[in-house]
Amino acid sequence: MRLYVTPASPWVRRVRVTILELGIEDRFEFVQTKWSHKWATRAVEHRPDFLEATPVVRIPALVTAAFTLTDSHSICDYINGELGGFRLLAQEGAPRWRVLADMSVACAIIEAHISRRAELLRSEHERSNDFIGKMRDRELRCFATLEKRVPQFGATFDLAQITIAVACGYESWRYGNEWRGVAPKLAAWYDVVAQRPSMGATEPAETPQA
Amino acid sequence: MRLYVTPASPWVRRVRVTILELGIEDRFEFVQTKWSHKWATRAVEHRPDFLEATPVVRIPALVTAAFTLTDSHSICDYINGELGGFRLLAQEGAPRWRVLADMSVACAIIEAHISRRAELLRSEHERSNDFIGKMRDRELRCFATLEKRVPQFGATFDLAQITIAVACGYESWRYGNEWRGVAPKLAAWYDVVAQRPSMGATEPAETPQA
Numbered sequence: 156m157r158l159y160v161t162p163a164s165p166w167v168r169r170v171r172v173t174i175l176e177l178g179i180e181d182r183f184e185f186v187q188t189k190w191s192h193k194w195a196t197r198a199v200e201h202r203p204d205f206l207e208a209t210p211v212v213r214i215p216a217l218v219t220a221a222f223t224l225t226d227s228h229s230i231c232d233y234i235n236g237e238l239g240g241f242r243l244l245a246q247e248g249a250p251r252w253r254v255l256a257d258m259s260v261a262c263a264i265i266e267a268h269i270s271r272r273a274e275l276l277r278s279e280h281e282r283s284n285d286f287i288g289k290m291r292d293r294e295l296r297c298f299a300t301l302e303k304r305v306p307q308f309g310a311t312f313d314l315a316q317i318t319i320a321v322a323c324g325y326e327s328w329r330y331g332n333e334w335r336g337v338a339p340k341l342a343a344w345y346d347v348v349a350q351r352p353s354m355g356a357t358e359p360a361e362t363p364q365a
Numbered sequence: 366m367r368l369y370v371t372p373a374s375p376w377v378r379r380v381r382v383t384i385l386e387l388g389i390e391d392r393f394e395f396v397q398t399k400w401s402h403k404w405a406t407r408a409v410e411h412r413p414d415f416l417e418a419t420p421v422v423r424i425p426a427l428v429t430a431a432f433t434l435t436d437s438h439s440i441c442d443y444i445n446g447e448l449g450g451f452r453l454l455a456q457e458g459a460p461r462w463r464v465l466a467d468m469s470v471a472c473a474i475i476e477a478h479i480s481r482r483a484e485l486l487r488s489e490h491e492r493s494n495d496f497i498g499k500m501r502d503r504e505l506r507c508f509a510t511l512e513k514r515v516p517q518f519g520a521t522f523d524l525a526q527i528t529i530a531v532a533c534g535y536e537s538w539r540y541g542n543e544w545r546g547v548a549p550k551l552a553a554w555y556d557v558v559a560q561r562p563s564m565g566a567t568e569p570a571e572t573p574q575a
Contacts, residue, residue, distance in 0.1 A: 196496040259421075
């Protein structure tokens with residue numbers, strides 16, 4: 156199956172780390188995409204196979220023989236369930252819902268990351284500094300919530316922990332380390348998990364320009 | 366458990382329809398929230414219990430005794446699995462992934478809906494007409510993709526169909542009926558499912574202003 160990726164996207168990184176943690180990278184063909192910085196407000200040029208694969212025209216997109224999944228939520232659910240024996244997220248019951256709860260906060264951070272990035276890429280006269288501040292504040296509130304959850308983190312680097320680690324990594328990469336002051340225990344946890352081979356192999360880098 | 370809602374949000378409607386289809390509305394306390402139109406770019410005033418419930422400060426948010434879920438993806442997954450016996454989305458296997466694939470396209474439409482709405486609520490000098498056009502085009506591409514899927518829709522009004530129906534309803538309500546020309550079979554399907562009590566009881570209305 157084909158997975159459309161970029162090296163900058165935290166949504167892509169979440170999927171790639173999941174694949175590496177499960178040791179199933181040989182099941183995938185990774186297809187790089189390029190993005191002009193105009194993506195924040197305009198449709199940009201893409202390879203025809205990518206446009207054909209997903210009407211959303213976003214990464215990650217996973218194309219199997221039977222269907223296409225066009226967001227990291229469904230892709231991670233599929234990889235964990237069908238290819239991973241539910242090792243990174245329980246199939247049902249309290250262990251699943253508890254992990255979903257932490258994961259939903261981490262996903263909110265990543266959504267804010269992308270929205271803030273898109274805002275920064277807008278032309279100056281269309282940019283809202285209020286919006287940038289709103290996203291920053293949301294990120295820091297979410298980090299503060301996750302800080303309280305650290306003592307309950309389980310032994311498995313599961314889908315929630317993967318998503319949280321990716322959120323921490325992207326925040327530091329694009330926006331600096333203010334979050335570490337808000338969430339010192341989380342930062343200490345992150346410094347350990349960032350050493351995992353799956354995280355090291357997926358460190359963010361700028362998206363190739365179209 | 367408490368579910369924070371508004372009458373306008375398609376993400377909330379998706380959760381409410383899911384609850385009504387499962388006939389479990391007596392399990393929830395529905396808490397209305399109010400939103401100044403400034404929400405598009407700024408943090409707005411909220412009740413302290415809502416701010417305490419979710420660091421994301423978005424609806425829907427589901428607060429149980431054990432945890433809080435702060436997006437409709439995790440809320441629907443929980444409701445379907447824990448309270449609905451997986452009746453609206455299979456627990457695993459091809460039936461789950463196929464439904465996730467359609468659902469991910471419908472979710473992309475709803476994301477575009479919210480982004481387009483937020484853009485329209487920005488002050489004129491910070492508004493990007495390019496971005497509005499990009500979201501409109503994405504919506505119509507996704508409707509065209511779903512149009513091809515209609516013959517494969519199953520007999521159950523499942524989580525994908527619920528999400529698709531909500532996407533159709535919101536599109537018509539906010540942005541008109543251009544999509545019907547792009548997806549006539551889907552529109553005919555929608556006109557039938559829109560008659561379901563769960564859809565009738567959740568027709569969108571303007572969000573109360575703070």
